[in-house]
Amino acid sequence: MVKKRILLVDDEAGFTRLVKFNLERTGKYEVKEVNQSTHAVQAAQIFDPDLILLDVVMPGMDGGDVVAELRKRPHLAPIPVIMLTALVAKGELSRNAVAESGDLVMIGKPVDIVTLIHCIDEALYFHEDGQGESE
Amino acid sequence: MTKIPKQCGDLEWVEFMPSAVMVLGDGGRVLGANQQMADLLGRESGEAMKKLKNDELTVEEDRECDVEDLQKLLEKGSGVYHKAKRYLRGNGEVVLAQVKGRVVEDFIVVEVVSVEGGHSGISELVQGYDLLHRIMDRSPFLIYTRDLKGRYVVVNKRYEEVFGINRRDLEGMTPFEILPKESAETVMNRDRAVLEAEKSLEFEEVLQFKGREIHSLTWSFPIYDQSGGLCGVGGMSMDISQRIEMENKLKKANKSIESAYEELRMTQLALIQAEKMESIGRLAAGVAHEVKNPLAMLLMGIDYLDGLPRDIDVNLEEILKEMRTAVMRAEGIVHGLVDFSAQRQLEFSRVDMNFIVDSCLPFLRHELTRDRIKLIVDQADDLPDMMVDVQKFEQVVINLAINAIHAMVDGGGELKLRTRWKVLKGMSSDDGRRTREHLRNGDTVTVLEIEDTGPGIPKENLSRVFDPFFTTKATGEGTGLGLSICKKIIELHHGLIRIDSEEGRGTKISLTIKAVTGDRKKDSEYQGVRDFEK
CATH class of the missing domain: 3.30.450.20 (PAS domain)
Structure with a gap:
């Protein structure tokens, strides 16, 4: 089975470490950690991920900035992005809400690994299937 | 009318007159005179004067005039004359006097008002009296x-x-x-x-x-x-009626100033409190964010350890379970903190209560089915619109509905959602602060009632139910922040939230929001007005 490549961008090194352990243990994924948001775009270009997990609040460039930069590059733009946020997103009605804002999926931290994997798989599935949402 | 006896024999009262007085009858006959008159005219006494006629007491040139005046009065039967005349004293001297003549029944009472000419003592007396009289009358x-x-x-x-x-x-x-x-x-x-x-x-x-x-x-x-x-x-x-009236007006004005001042003071306190709450809010939001990251890490770590084989240690399972619960609890508290410090800025839209209920129902389906709760929805179909922050308001409704569902823990209960509108009556003026937007009698309002058939809330808890962190749930279950947040959101909408609960009967929560008039100008006082296309 081909492992899916996941780029994980978060300024908390401890967090990215643990997520990597959890995801790679399943055998389904290969995870690259990026702790400096300013390196994110370059890492994406080199690593060529199938999906990007992106923290929102980071020093320097925040999640939103990174997404904007990714979208500017045609070969990076289609990559599905899941935002992780410790902020309370507007419209969040229950604890582990998975909200959708435009075509971005947002997950509130802390999130358990089961939910995270579910979201990752779902995003990958839809991306493979139709190469982008039909809306 | 003075009570002068018809029999003029009794004219004692003339002696009590402070000025010189005599009483004349028909033909100018002197019927009586007081001592002062006697002294003025140089006669021995009033008694002595009784035999005389007015003519004899008057200077020749003035007699005719006098007779005329007297006749006129007597014929008329009433009236007063004021004139100056010259009296003849006993010794032939002339006294110029200002007199007043008055008809009293059948007689004429003549009063000497003032005198000119030097008769010391008497005239002084009369003059003195005259002065005093003038002072008194001014x-x-x-x-x-x-x-x-x-x-x-x-x-x-x-x-x-x-x-x-x-x-x-x-x-x-x-x-x-x-x-x-x-x-x-x-x-x-x-x-x-x-x-x-x-x-x-x-x-x-x-x-x-x-x-x-x-x-x-x-x-x-x-x-x-x-x-x-x-x-x-x-x-x-x-x-001093006017003065008293002024005093009362002043007291009243003072009172209203006092109460205005008191109100101002209360407003100031409230503002200070609000500012404190806002700082706390900002602090809370900052703390929450910071805490969430370590919590996220802990959870990831626990998830990883959870994948380890259980034979490493017999207690591993239990420990991980406790750790996970602890992290979720902490997360719940933090989450609640952030909610509590929610933005004060609401974004209003114009919707009606039925729209809110319809939007919330999908979120309740799962819990309703799972707990086998019967749902009754009673929606009035003539509801007026209201201005609410849809997302926050729905948050409140779902929160309250979920509470209601959870209260019916034995399953098989009934959840009733009812919408209606009414005109407010019987509001005490203590409800809420006196701001321009607060609800008053006569306001049209729309009401949502969320009612359950659960065990109800014990009386002693009812007053504390909106306190932050007050909870009756077991430790770890829920944080107790829900109702206080709901109350805050409703208050930000200038609405009312009320709980009616009876142990054994169930609980009913009412949300009351002011309806909007068709008046565009008034409605636009709310910030961020957008017409919500349903």
Whole structure:
């Protein structure tokens, strides 16, 4: 089975470490950690991920900035992005809400690994299937 | 009218007149005169004058005129004449006097008002009296004297004006004849007090006169006769009704200033409190964010450890379970903290309560089915619109509905959602602060009721139910922040949230929000108005 490549961008090194352990243990994924948001775009270009997990609040460039930069590059733009946020997103009605804002999926931290994997798989599935949402 | 007996034999009263007086009958016959008149005209006494006629007392040139005047009065039967005439004294001297003649029944009473010409003593007396009289009559005070029996003796012009009674008529009357009974009694009591105390006293009284209430201030003093015996009371009164009215107005104004000040003070306190809450809010939001990251890491770590084989350690399972629970609890608290510090800025849209209910129902389906709760929805179909922050309001409704569902923990209960509108009545003015937007009687409001058939809330908890962190759930279950957040959101909408609960019967929560009028201008006072296309 081909492992899916996941780029994980978060300024908390401890967090990215643990997520990597959890995801790679399943055998389904290969995870690259990026702790400096300013390196994110370059890492994406080199690593060529199938999906990007992106923290929102980071020093320097925040999640939103990174997404904007990714979208500017045609070969990076289609990559599905899941935002992780410790902020309370507007419209969040229950604890582990998975909200959708435009075509971005947002997950509130802390999130358990089961939910995270579910979201990752779902995003990958839809991306493979139709190469982008039909809306 | 003075009570002069028809038989003119009894004219004692002339002696009591302070000025020179004589009484003339038909043909100018002197029927009586007082000592002062006698002295003025150089006669021995009033008695002695009885044999004389007015003609004899008058200078020749003035006689004709006098006769005419007298005749006129007598024919008419009433009236007064004022004139100057020259009297002839006993010794032939002429006295120029200003006299006043008045018809009283069948007689004419002639009073010498003033005198010119030098008769020391007498004229001085008369002049002195005249001056005094003039002073009295210019006085803005009511001046009076009464005898020991309460009968008026002397009053000044002001007295006449206020009571509308001529002083001659007043003589011999008592206060009972010019004032209503109660007020007359007050006045008589005053006299009694002065006579008893035998010194001057000050009185502030409320008297009724001609249907009006008069506040009067009186200085009253005892009067002694020449032998030093008490013979009556005198007094000066002032109508201070206006002053009292002014005082009352001032007191009222002062009171309203005081209460305005109090309100201002309360508003200031509330503002300070609000500012504190906002700082706490910002602090909370910052803390929450910081705490969430380590929590996220802990959870990831626990998830990883959870994948380890259980035979490493027999307690591993339990420990991981406890750790996970702890992290979720912490997360719940943090989450609640952030909610509590929610933005004060609401984004309003114009919707009606049914729209809110319809939007929330999908979120409740799962819990309803799982707990086998029967759902009853009773929606009025003529609901007015309201201005609410849809997301936050729905948050409240879902929160409350989920609470209700969870309360019916034994399953098989009933959840009722009811919408209606009404006009507010019976609101006490203590509900909420007096801001422009707060709800008042007469306002049209829309109401949402969320009712369950659960165990209800015990009375002792009812008042604390909205306190942050108050919870009756077991430790770890829920954080107790839900209701306080709901209350805050409703308050930000200037609405009311009310709980009716009875143990054993269930709980009903009512949300009341002001309906919007069709008035575009009023509605646009809300920020961020967008017309919500349903």
